[in-house]
Amino acid sequence: MTDTTASPESTSEFDLIVIGAGPVGENVADRAVQGGLTVAIVESELIGGECSYWACMPTKALLRPAHALTAARRVPGAREAVTGELDVESAFAFRDGAAASWDDSGQAEWLESAGITLVRGHGRLARRLAVEVEHDGETRTLTARHAVAVSTGSVAVVPDIPGLAQARPWTNREAIATSTVPPRLAILGGGVVASEFATMFAALGSDVTVLVRGDGLLGSLEPFAGELVAKALAGAGADVRTGTSASEVSRAGGGTAAAVGSDPADATTSANPATLTLTDGSTLEVDEILVATGRRPATDDLGLDTVGLEKGQTLETDDTLRVLDTSGEPIEWLYAVGDVNGRALLTHQGKYQARAAGDVIAVRATGGTVDDAPWGAHVATADHEAVPAVVFTEPEVASIGLTAAQAEEDERATKVVDYDLASVAGSSVHAEGYEGQARFIVDTDRGVLLGATFVGQDVAELLQAATTAVVGEVPLHRLWHVVPAYPTLSEVWLRMLESLGRDTARSPKAPTS
Template identity: 60%
Template sequence: MSEREYDVIVIGAGAVGENVADRAVQGGMSTVIVEAELVGGECSYWACMPSKALLRSAAAVRAAQDVAGAAEAVTGQVDAAAVLRRRDGITHDWDDASQVKWLEGADIDLVRGHAEFTGIKKLRVTAGDGTVTDLSARHAIAVATGSAALLPDIPGLREIEPWTSRDATSAKAVPASLAIIGGGVVGAEMATAYAGLGAKVTLIVRSTLLQNMEPFAGELVEASLAKLGVTIRRGVDVTAAHRTDENAVLTLSDDSRVVAEQVLVAIGRTPRTGDLGLESIGLTPGDWLEVDDTMLVRGFDWLYAVGDVNHRALLTHQGKYQARAAGDVIAARAKGRPVDDAPWGAHVATADHEHVPQVTFTDPEVASIGLTEAAARAAGRSIRVLDYDLSWVAGASTYADHYEGTARAVVDEDRGVLIGATFVGPDVAELLHSATVAIVGEVPITRLWHAVPSYPTVSEVWLRWLEAYGRPD
């Protein structure tokens, strides 16, 4: 057994943990990162990157089919095997050598194995071969272990060995039929992906699709899924499951059944904190870790929780944003400097509260930032809502022959600034950052008149919003 001491220890070498470690090293801290699986984590191998690879090929074909001239050139179907090979290339065949090389170049040490707390600022790491390494931190330990798929307690469900999101994004073959439980982002994206790859998909949704977004987002995505051949069962729960020789059988709350070769459960996430030995430092295993805006776990002066594990915003880009803040703050505090003396000023993760951008890569895409109309009204804001049909924008007519989409802006009337924006339509992900800058920067509506959108692009929706709002006095 060996023992090592560092200024900072990071548990979890995903994109979030890598960013914590990198910022800490740049702040002059000796840093080690502990990883039980692959360096690069969930996003690189089982979430963001492979899921978008599975979605892209069919989306590209559908886009070409909606433009006369290009449509005539599209004479075949999506080659599912080729899509899976491309996905494998994007994940580097689940080999993390390039990510390890990046760590080495960033001067971040790596210890492979499973980490458990043994006391204050102390960890024990057990490698796959049984080798044990004890680590201690002079200043801070950051937990960046992420989240895992939540499996509900439905009779027979575990016995049928359903897919989680990891299985869906790393599958080696496309099932003939797939039943998806859950109508959130993962469920909607995987329904889009597997329908595009030729599977017969049934989507089981308890209430409404994409229910935390603007209602029109779920409505447009649901209509598109139906065109792709997806069967959507809304307003029902799965009450039991069993497997026959060839298929899984799901019994629903209305006593009907769904039969499919494979089942994907996508109803939510649970923190990966159950086996970290948190009880040794007075915390409850399996709980989310509550933090302040510097990612410091409440009740501690040395323990940080960054990314999914703190349950603030379960998105890779927000986790990386938190990580930059945490790494800077750890270095500043270690040197006795106030937090606002960290690089870039007062670098705390305040955007997690109301300024979270998110793209759902369905067809059409859904891109959103800030508050929905319902959330703004529930918060007591005095608002005005601006809706615009994106098909009326000149750029849309050049983009596709049958462009469908909607954009909504939510304006805080008391301050004259945007506090929410949602775009639904083809490739609207690329519209989102302009809205993010306007909302985070609290750019006055009167000033946005001078941010002139180029013509003919779909970005011209910004001008249409302003015209609907009315010219400044």
């Protein structure tokens, strides 16, 4: 092993090279260092990646003030104490703090303290176990003794709509970095990003129009989730239009919003309005357009051709996160972790993969035993049917595992239990006029939970218990003994069991020999 204190300029050989220093890449590197390896991490932008500066952290920070204000107004006594409206300038300042004001020096200090060598620049594969790094016009080659891990994440997709690119629309980056609120905002898309930003900008004072190509918001979740979020958006003054999108866009003089990846301070509202021609023939004039129609892996300039793969492709992997070649066989030295592998585009899921990948890389490098059985230490089994997720809209949406439609498609023997969260005693003291819904998907053959979805104020805090039940395959007869505190929203678990019936309380009899 090489000396971890060696400077980046003097050392070009490491046990592991990680391309991409977002939270996923950082975790791969950290786990490998803890396993005894030397690691270099290559980053062309800010250490901490999309989540820290343009996604998870700043978006949730900018959503939080409106959530807190809404919650206070739903509680008599607290409601009367609220004498003003949302302070937009303070909300932006709170956002800036969550994004460390787009300064990654603290992250760089952490890498150094963890014994990880930082190499600034754009990294691409050069050949087997080699990474070429370009920085400030100079190129340097790093070589790995054991493995290279790609954790370059994903980028927003901008649809090929005539005039859209010329109008310089916002993606999540420009939208979260702006410190001005567009008077009129069109959002293209109906998924998580579109729903969260619609909630955010409606609360900040924009006249928001959401253009959803499909039948409703949050189409991959239980139908009632999108319905309740759309209802709340309408109540906040947003216009959610389904079954339509833009067919053409024009903006006189082009836009002034920053291009993707540029300085966040350059993301400003355009002085020139944009006109969208919609697929139903109508037109819509707005000040800014936010594109939230999906993401694709950031693999365009990664040198994939040097290992027999195609530019821009998703890097499919086995469950130990090794990249699969065109024949479906794992490339023994190459790993892909996080959004770039398309398994589950969520930061917490990418970090889960990173823990498995960093550990297994170290084990393979040191000749240890790989635990690659389902739910083993070196696999990402939960990516398949046990992915927890929260949509931080108003109301919140929290989900884990299968939806009813997915279970039916898989031909599982299931029972669907729906429960009105407003009927839970804890909801009446949590907020006046509480509105929400819960759904549980039960495997009737095995007597375990396959999935759960909650919609309502503060339901994100219900999710970890559901995740534990799904991942742990906790038998229903044992869940009867998991007593919810009263009066809390968690009482919905007891109500679910009661809806299933008393028979679920009886443990199965042991088979007789």
